[in-house]
Amino acid sequence: MTDEVILQVKDLKTYFHVDEGIVKAVDGVSFNLRKGETLGIVGESGSGKSVTNLSIINMIPNPPGRIAGGEVLFHGADLLKMPVKDLRSIRGNKISMIFQDPMTSLNPFLRISTQMVETIVLHQGLDKKAAKAKAIEMLKLAGIPAPEKRIDQYPHQFSGGMRQRVMIAMGLSCNPEILIADEPTSALDVTIQAQILDLMKDLTARLGTAVILITHSLGVVAGMCDTLCVMYAGRVVERGATGEIFAEPKHPYTQGLIKSVPRLDQAQGDRLRSIRGQPPNVIDLPDCCPFYPRCDKAMDICKRKYPATTEYGNGRAVSCWLYTEAK
Amino acid sequence: MTKFIIRRVLSLIPTMFIIVTLSFFLIRFAPGGPFSSEKKLPEQVLQNILKKYHMDEPLGKQYLRYMGDILKGDLGPSYRYKDQTVTELIKQTMPNSILLGSIALGLAVFFGVGVGIISALKQNRWQDYMAMSLAVVGISVPLFVIGPILQLVFAMKLHLLPTSGWITGRAGILALIMPAFTLSFPYFAYIARLSRGSVLEVLRSDYIRTARAKGLKESVVVAKHVLKGAMLPVVSYLGPAFAGIITGSVVVETVFVVPGVGKIFVQSALNRDYTLIMGDIIVYSLILVAMNFVVDIVYGFLDPRIAYK
Numbered sequence: 001m002t003d004e005v006i007l008q009v010k011d012l013k014t015y016f017h018v019d020e021g022i023v024k025a026v027d028g029v030s031f032n033l034r035k036g037e038t039l040g041i042v043g044e045s046g047s048g049k050s051v052t053n054l055s056i057i058n059m060i061p062n063p064p065g066r067i068a069g070g071e072v073l074f075h076g077a078d079l080l081k082m083p084v085k086d087l088r089s090i091r092g093n094k095i096s097m098i099f100q101d102p103m104t105s106l107n108p109f110l111r112i113s114t115q116m117v118e119t120i121v122l123h124q125g126l127d128k129k130a131a132k133a134k135a136i137e138m139l140k141l142a143g144i145p146a147p148e149k150r151i152d153q154y155p156h157q158f159s160g161g162m163r164q165r166v167m168i169a170m171g172l173s174c175n176p177e178i179l180i181a182d183e184p185t186s187a188l189d190v191t192i193q194a195q196i197l198d199l200m201k202d203l204t205a206r207l208g209t210a211v212i213l214i215t216h217s218l219g220v221v222a223g224m225c226d227t228l229c230v231m232y233a234g235r236v237v238e239r240g241a242t243g244e245i246f247a248e249p250k251h252p253y254t255q256g257l258i259k260s261v262p263r264l265d266q267a268q269g270d271r272l273r274s275i276r277g278q279p280p281n282v283i284d285l286p287d288c289c290p291f292y293p294r295c296d297k298a299m300d301i302c303k304r305k306y307p308a309t310t311e312y313g314n315g316r317a318v319s320c321w322l323y324t325e326a327k
Numbered sequence: 328m329t330k331f332i333i334r335r336v337l338s339l340i341p342t343m344f345i346i347v348t349l350s351f352f353l354i355r356f357a358p359g360g361p362f363s364s365e366k367k368l369p370e371q372v373l374q375n376i377l378k379k380y381h382m383d384e385p386l387g388k389q390y391l392r393y394m395g396d397i398l399k400g401d402l403g404p405s406y407r408y409k410d411q412t413v414t415e416l417i418k419q420t421m422p423n424s425i426l427l428g429s430i431a432l433g434l435a436v437f438f439g440v441g442v443g444i445i446s447a448l449k450q451n452r453w454q455d456y457m458a459m460s461l462a463v464v465g466i467s468v469p470l471f472v473i474g475p476i477l478q479l480v481f482a483m484k485l486h487l488l489p490t491s492g493w494i495t496g497r498a499g500i501l502a503l504i505m506p507a508f509t510l511s512f513p514y515f516a517y518i519a520r521l522s523r524g525s526v527l528e529v530l531r532s533d534y535i536r537t538a539r540a541k542g543l544k545e546s547v548v549v550a551k552h553v554l555k556g557a558m559l560p561v562v563s564y565l566g567p568a569f570a571g572i573i574t575g576s577v578v579v580e581t582v583f584v585v586p587g588v589g590k591i592f593v594q595s596a597l598n599r600d601y602t603l604i605m606g607d608i609i610v611y612s613l614i615l616v617a618m619n620f621v622v623d624i625v626y627g628f629l630d631p632r633i634a635y636k
Contacts, residue, residue, distance in 0.1 A: 057540065059536070059539060059540060088542040088543070088544065089542060090542070091539070091540055091541065091542035092540060092541035092542035092543075093542055096540065096541070097537075097540040099533060099536065099537060099540075101533060104532065104533035104534060105533045105534055105536075105537045106534055106537065107534040107537070107538065107552050107556075108534070108556070108630075108631070108632060109552075109555040109556050109629070109630060109631065110551070110552070110555075111631075118541070118543065118547075118551070119541045119542070119543075122541070122542060122543065123542065154631040154632070156631065156632045167537075170541075
């Protein structure tokens with residue numbers, strides 16, 4: 001990991017216009033991604049993690065979605081203002097994505113070879129034969145046994161874990177600078193999860209790929225990520241180096257999340273902790289701190305205004321009224 | 328695959344047996360008979376007629392006789408078209424219906440799928456609204472309205488096409504145009520709606536998101552990733568549609584004076600022309616079963632998840 005920032009997300013806002021009102025799925029998200037860094041985005045379902053990442057490569061279905069503001073700077077160029085043609089040469093090439101459900105993310109009607117080769121031919125300018133050789137090499141790296149044979153099979157002939165390996169191989173086949181992994185292991189069983197995460201960690205380290213890992217599992221984050229963004233109701237409430245956040249979580253939500261992780265050294269008979277209440281309905285959310293109804297430290301001001309972000313330097317930041325005065 | 332084909336062909340035997348047996352008895356339980364609408368015949372004459380067609384025998388015996396005949400490939404004489412056998416009648420009219428029906432279905436698939444895809448890609452825009460309005464017209468306006476309107480415009484006013492008739496040779500091609508379009512219209516409308524829905528569904532699927540995230544052009548995404556999956560429902564519809572369309576349409580045949588099999592089918596039912604009804608049923612069932620079989624085979628080619636053993 002170097003200090004060179006390759007991706008800057010600045011005040012990103014993605015809104016969905018539905019019959020009931022405006023859903024601010026992503027509301028002012030900012031973060032930086034450095035070369036070779038692994039950034040984790042954690043949060044509950046519906047906190048805007050996936051929408052943030054689809055917005056980065058400008059793939060929000062419109063209508064009903066609309067990127068209402070902000071910038072996504074990739075090497076200084078704003079992906080949100082780029083012509084589609086230029087953007088397409090970045091998608092799958094410089095920035096690639098793998099998705100949550102490997103069972104449905106591969107086209108069931110096309111051979112693995114067809115799906116992998118088309119990407120490589122498109123972005124690397126190789127002929128089909130060379131592209132296929134490259135695809136076989138990637139499958140081998142991803143730990144698919146007998147890739148020369150398997151590549152001509154169809155997705156249904158692979159197990160869930162194997163399909164995710166194929167997705168990873170496909171995602172990394174053009175040596176992207178950034179791999180966005182949207183809950184890559186949520187649909188897999190636990191033993192396979194660990195294998196897939198190890199594989200991702202190993203391959204991206206070897207290729208020097210930066211990773212944005214979206215997950216709701218703090219365990220995954222602790223093992224994989226250099227830095228962390230904690231999202232709640234479409235906003236980043238806390239960010240910083242993973243170690244620092246785990247050692248000293250500042251935002252009450254982060255504290256709650258970390259306390260909710262079951263621990264091995266926990267006394268027997270202790271109840272599992274959880275954060276009380278439900279995530280808020282994000283339709284027409286007022287300008288309050290969306291966490292205040294569930295927060296033990298909620299103050300009067302929390303109900304009236306969203307707190308400004310307090311920066312601590314070195315990428316550490318928190319958005320909570322508890323820390324705005326202290327600054 | 329071979330095993331699958333053999334099994335399907337063998338399964339045809341019990342299917343046809345059940346269809347023939349059920350129809351044989353059902354049509355005889357319906358009130359009236361082939362000769363009941365004649366003006367009052369002297370009792371002796373009626374008896375002679377019944378005897379000639381073995382209709383004075385007990386029903387069970389008639390059934391066995393009929394089954395024996397059709398096993399020999401003899402569909403029997405028509406009771407109403409004098410001096411013509413059922414086989415002759417079907418042979419004379421069926422090729423015309425197959426020709427007209429195939430052209431009509433070809434048109435319906437070509438325009439239906441095309442319009443359906445455009446509608447789906449332009450969902451909720453004017454192209455979509457136009458196409459779907461046309462489809463509603465196609466489904467709801469009866470053929471006996473569409474046919475004469477076409478005749479009025481293209482034959483009576485513009486003098487481009489012959490009004491009606493069935494001509495062999497080059498002029499025949501012109502005569503085919505209007506009946507083919509008329510016949511295709513409801514099928515076109517249905518296929519357009521079907522393809523639109525199915526393309527929309529595939530467009531929302533995860534693997535299309537993957538394809539877009541790979542940086543593929545939208546045209547490649549549609550042609551390579553969307554179409555194959557989206558065409559499955561259309562293919563399954565085409566089996567029964569083909570069976571339906573080549574067995575003729577009494578309306579189109581009447582409006583455009585086409586000597587097709589549809590009119591014979593309808594007439595046979597009205598006349599209680601037992602043997603001819605049975606002939607129609609056998610022909611239609613065979614075509615339907617055969618078409619479903621073809622659909623299954625095509626499915627196997629389109630969808631790799633389906634394996635026939």
